[in-house]
Amino acid sequence: xxxxxxxxxPPPHVEKMRAENLGAKFPDAVALRGITMPVIEHKVTAVxxxxxxxxSTFIRCLNRMHEVVPGATTSGDVLLDGKSIYGSAxxxxxxxxxxxMVFQKPNPFPEMSVRDNVLSGLRLNxxxxxxxxxxxxxxxTQAAMWDEMRDSLDRPGGSLSGGQQQRLxxxxxxxxxxxVILMDEPCSSLDPIATARIEELIHDLRxxxxxxxxxxxxxxxxxxxxxxxxxxxxxxxxxGLADVLFTRPEDPRTEEYITGRFG
Amino acid sequence: xSDAARVRTLASRRASESFVRGLAAGVTALTVVGLASVLxxxxxxxxxxxxxxxxxxxxxxxxxxxxxxxNAIVGTLLLVxxxxxxxxxxxxxxxxxxxxxxxxxxVRLARTAADALAAVPSVVFGIFVFGVLVAWMKHxxxxxxxAALALTMIPTVTRATEVAVRAVPERLREAAxxxxxxxxxxxxxxxxxxxxxxxxxxxxxxxxxAAGEAAPLLFTAWESxxxxxxxxxxxxxxxxxxxxxxxxxxxxxxxxAWAAALVLVSLVLVFQVxxxxxxKRRDDVS
Amino acid sequence: xxxxxxxxxxxxxxxxxxxxxxxTSGVVFARVLRGIAQxxxxxxxxxxxxxxxxxxxxxxxxVEVFGLGFLAGTEWDPLHARFGALPFLFGTILSSVLALAIxxxxxxxxAIYVAELGPRRTxxxxGALVEMLAAVPSVVYGMWGVLVLAPLLRGTGARGPTQGVSMxxxxxxxxxxxxxxxxxxxxxxxxxxxxxxxxxxTALGGTRWEVLRHxxxxxxxxxxFAATMLGFGRAVGETMAVTMVIGNSAEISxxxxxxxxxxxxxxxxxxxxxxDPLHASALYEVALVLLVVTxxxxxxxxxVVRRYLxxxxxxxxxxxxxxxxxPSP
Numbered sequence: 001x002x003x004x005x006x007x008x009x010p011p012p013h014v015e016k017m018r019a020e021n022l023g024a025k026f027p028d029a030v031a032l033r034g035i036t037m038p039v040i041e042h043k044v045t046a047v048x049x050x051x052x053x054x055x056s057t058f059i060r061c062l063n064r065m066h067e068v069v070p071g072a073t074t075s076g077d078v079l080l081d082g083k084s085i086y087g088s089a090x091x092x093x094x095x096x097x098x099x100x101m102v103f104q105k106p107n108p109f110p111e112m113s114v115r116d117n118v119l120s121g122l123r124l125n126x127x128x129x130x131x132x133x134x135x136x137x138x139x140x141t142q143a144a145m146w147d148e149m150r151d152s153l154d155r156p157g158g159s160l161s162g163g164q165q166q167r168l169x170x171x172x173x174x175x176x177x178x179x180v181i182l183m184d185e186p187c188s189s190l191d192p193i194a195t196a197r198i199e200e201l202i203h204d205l206r207x208x209x210x211x212x213x214x215x216x217x218x219x220x221x222x223x224x225x226x227x228x229x230x231x232x233x234x235x236x237x238x239x240g241l242a243d244v245l246f247t248r249p250e251d252p253r254t255e256e257y258i259t260g261r262f263g
Numbered sequence: 264x265s266d267a268a269r270v271r272t273l274a275s276r277r278a279s280e281s282f283v284r285g286l287a288a289g290v291t292a293l294t295v296v297g298l299a300s301v302l303x304x305x306x307x308x309x310x311x312x313x314x315x316x317x318x319x320x321x322x323x324x325x326x327x328x329x330x331x332x333x334n335a336i337v338g339t340l341l342l343v344x345x346x347x348x349x350x351x352x353x354x355x356x357x358x359x360x361x362x363x364x365x366x367x368x369x370v371r372l373a374r375t376a377a378d379a380l381a382a383v384p385s386v387v388f389g390i391f392v393f394g395v396l397v398a399w400m401k402h403x404x405x406x407x408x409x410a411a412l413a414l415t416m417i418p419t420v421t422r423a424t425e426v427a428v429r430a431v432p433e434r435l436r437e438a439a440x441x442x443x444x445x446x447x448x449x450x451x452x453x454x455x456x457x458x459x460x461x462x463x464x465x466x467x468x469x470x471x472x473a474a475g476e477a478a479p480l481l482f483t484a485w486e487s488x489x490x491x492x493x494x495x496x497x498x499x500x501x502x503x504x505x506x507x508x509x510x511x512x513x514x515x516x517x518x519x520a521w522a523a524a525l526v527l528v529s530l531v532l533v534f535q536v537x538x539x540x541x542x543k544r545r546d547d548v549s
Numbered sequence: 550x551x552x553x554x555x556x557x558x559x560x561x562x563x564x565x566x567x568x569x570x571x572x573t574s575g576v577v578f579a580r581v582l583r584g585i586a587q588x589x590x591x592x593x594x595x596x597x598x599x600x601x602x603x604x605x606x607x608x609x610x611x612v613e614v615f616g617l618g619f620l621a622g623t624e625w626d627p628l629h630a631r632f633g634a635l636p637f638l639f640g641t642i643l644s645s646v647l648a649l650a651i652x653x654x655x656x657x658x659x660a661i662y663v664a665e666l667g668p669r670r671t672x673x674x675x676g677a678l679v680e681m682l683a684a685v686p687s688v689v690y691g692m693w694g695v696l697v698l699a700p701l702l703r704g705t706g707a708r709g710p711t712q713g714v715s716m717x718x719x720x721x722x723x724x725x726x727x728x729x730x731x732x733x734x735x736x737x738x739x740x741x742x743x744x745x746x747x748x749x750x751t752a753l754g755g756t757r758w759e760v761l762r763h764x765x766x767x768x769x770x771x772x773x774f775a776a777t778m779l780g781f782g783r784a785v786g787e788t789m790a791v792t793m794v795i796g797n798s799a800e801i802s803x804x805x806x807x808x809x810x811x812x813x814x815x816x817x818x819x820x821x822x823x824x825d826p827l828h829a830s831a832l833y834e835v836a837l838v839l840l841v842v843t844x845x846x847x848x849x850x851x852x853v854v855r856r857y858l859x860x861x862x863x864x865x866x867x868x869x870x871x872x873x874x875x876p877s878p
Contacts, residue, residue, distance in 0.1 A: 096753065110746075277756060279756075302682070354589075384813055387604075393821070472684070
């Protein structure tokens with residue numbers, strides 16, 4: 001059992017989300033057990049841990065994507081702005097509108113144009129913006145790709161490079177003006193240059209959004225995150241300020257992991 | 264952005280979803296009932312008309328009890344076997360060739376021809392064989408029937424084989440080629456074994472389809488009241504017997520038509536279910 | 550050719566002598582195999598051309614006598630040797646269009662129920678049933694139409710021995726027959742849409758229906774179109790089921806309750822008995838028209854699908870790979 005460790009950042013901070021004794025199961029395996037941790041507004045929270053530690057499952061519980069997998073269930077609770085997102089009256093569709101997600105493999109809609117990809121989230125939510133061009137430009141600008149894309153808005157999303165595809169997915173997510181953005185190893189299929197651009201982008205986005213990023217790279221976690229959580233075997237081992245966790249870990253398992261003795 | 268935007272409430276979006284889901288469920292239920300009634304009729308009436316006599320006796324004229332469709336059962340099996348003997352070598356070889364050769368003028372044309380042939384109504388194949396083979400032999404014959412069924416099978420088998428062979432991952436071929444194997448050895452020892460299940464599925468589906476065809480047999484295999492002991496003679500078959508019995512005005516022949524239909528549907532479903540199981544197990548492996 | 554034979558002879562002579570010869574005979578063997586395979590592929594082309602050529606040759610007399618008027622002629626009278634194919638074209642097109650009008654929306658809804666919207670537990674059994682029914686021979690559907698459906702429709706049409714058999718009965722039976730095919734193919738097409746695109750749509754906050762409508766269906770467009778064309782082709786070429794319930798009357802009637810006739814049915818009914826050469830030739834011409842229509846239609850549909858896929862492929866150098874779902878890292 002992990003409780004909030006003493007090394008949570010000092011106030012003032014606002015809890016944007018909070019996992020309460022969160023558990024998650026697949027039909028044949030338990031993925032998460034008793035996770036309790038806050039997600040702080042306008043901070044970047046990195047979730048690290050060895051393969052199979054449940055870190056991806058964790059963020060998929062934060063926007064109710066976990067239950068999309070047949071037979072997958074959750075227990076405990078997740079709060080968004082202090083309100084449960086698992087309440088019986090809560091529609092998961094509404095939750096996902098506020099808590100956006102970027103996946104491990106870039107998944108733009110391949111035959112939709114860049115423009116339509118950006119607008120697809122709105123269309124999926126039954127929203128017809130009055131001035132779509134403004135939305136497209138704003139989202140692509142925020143995703144730091146307006147300048148390279150402004151003349152290629154009609155190219156199909158699938159024709160972009162891997163890094164561009166991933167930034168397009170981020171732009172698509174931003175167009176919905178979410179409050180929280182979950183990123184599931186967003187750079188794992190990208191080259192170092194594309195990775196650096198995404199990391200820069202994450203840095204900039206922190207001003208307006210709350211970000212939770214899963215990564216298997218400790219260097220990346222150290223570079224982009226304000227807070228870091230270390231998961232091991234489906235449990236939260238340690239959670240705290242990134243520079244503290246990486247320099248003076250409290251738990252021996254964390255220390256072993258960050259010094260590269262396992263994982 | 265959302266100032267002037269048209270926004271639908273979540274409730275109304277969920278309502279559309281429920282509407283479509285309800286509509287789909289309703290239509291599906293209706294379809295299942297409609298189609299199940301076809302199956303139930305076949306099983307219900309068929310079981311009533313089915314007896315040992317039906318399976319083992321030869322046909323008798325309407326009004327004379329004790330008739331059966333034994334010769335039609337044997338005839339159908341015979342015709343399907345003949346059709347396989349003709350269609351499988353051609354279809355399998357062509358399918359493998361199209362998949363492995365990939366490009367070239369012949370391949371492109373043959374692929375288009377396979378697509379086109381798959382669309383040809385089976386009755387047209389029947390007419391073709393009638394005009395060519397039956398007219399030449401001056402005789403309806405089991406041979407002609409088998410040939411007509413074979414023509415309906417060839418495009419299906421070709422395309423199924425091509426798809427199955429193409430689905431074999433390129434890295435398997437490359438691995439074998441890198442070990443110094445010749446092209447035909449790679450195909451025989453690496454590609455075909457891993458495509459075997461897919462090919463078998465396609466063949467079974469084609470055979471099932473052919474077994475139920477009546478149109479190409481009407482003017483090739485024709486009909487017969489006896490067992491077929493010479494491939495140059497006409498033969499009865501289940502689909503054609505069902506057809507002629509059904510359009511006759513006699514109730515006892517209708518009963519035999521139902522029984523024959525039950526036998527035919529069971530036969531076809533055996534092929535269908537086997538094919539399904541085969542392809543399913545392949546999915547599990549991958 | 551003769552060079553091949555030479556190599557072959559040499560190879561055979563040396564086969565047991567040295568290993569080198571083994572390689573040579575292997576090359577020859579491979580060449581022979583390839584030749585046989587090429588022959589098999591070529592035979593498809595030959596078969597298609599032979600079909601056209603044969604039917605064209607046999608219909609020559611009819612073409613010479615009636616010209617293009619054959620397609621517009623409304624009278625089909627073997628006794629007085631007057632042959633016009635319009636009633637069959639009319640019947641074929643009308644029955645197929647009506648059948649598709651029922652089977653297309655029906656099959657599509659069944660497919661989205663089985664592939665996307667239905668509860669997981671019912672999807673498998675319903676899908677299996679639909680697949681099974683797609684395999685039931687058409688002669689059985691026709692029998693069901695004559696012995697079960699037609700008595701139910703009795704009293705709706707003309708009195709007399711043809712009671713219950715009509716254009717309507719034929720269209721209904723055709724629809725019932727084609728629907729499982731359309732549903733089964735469309736289901737496979739929908740299921741082939743990569744899972745990661747569905748996930749993307751779901752994570753953006755779409756409901757199942759919205760994801761289906763805005764992501765899955767647009768992505769599967771070409772396949773859905775192909776499934777429709779397949780169903781239509783089936784309906785146009787279907788012989789037995791239609792012959793048994795349409796009433797086989799070569800008259801163009803505005804009433805769906807009146808009997809009709811289709812191209813495939815007239816072939817089935819009159820072909821073997823046509824002893825008069827002009828009658829036979831007219832039937833061959835009907836077959837030729839049926840062949841041309843179905844083949845062109847099918848190739849046209851293939852062309853549309855292929856062009857669509859190529860456009861898609863051209864735009865997609867690095868399309869996202871198959872999505873993964875399940876226990877994550």
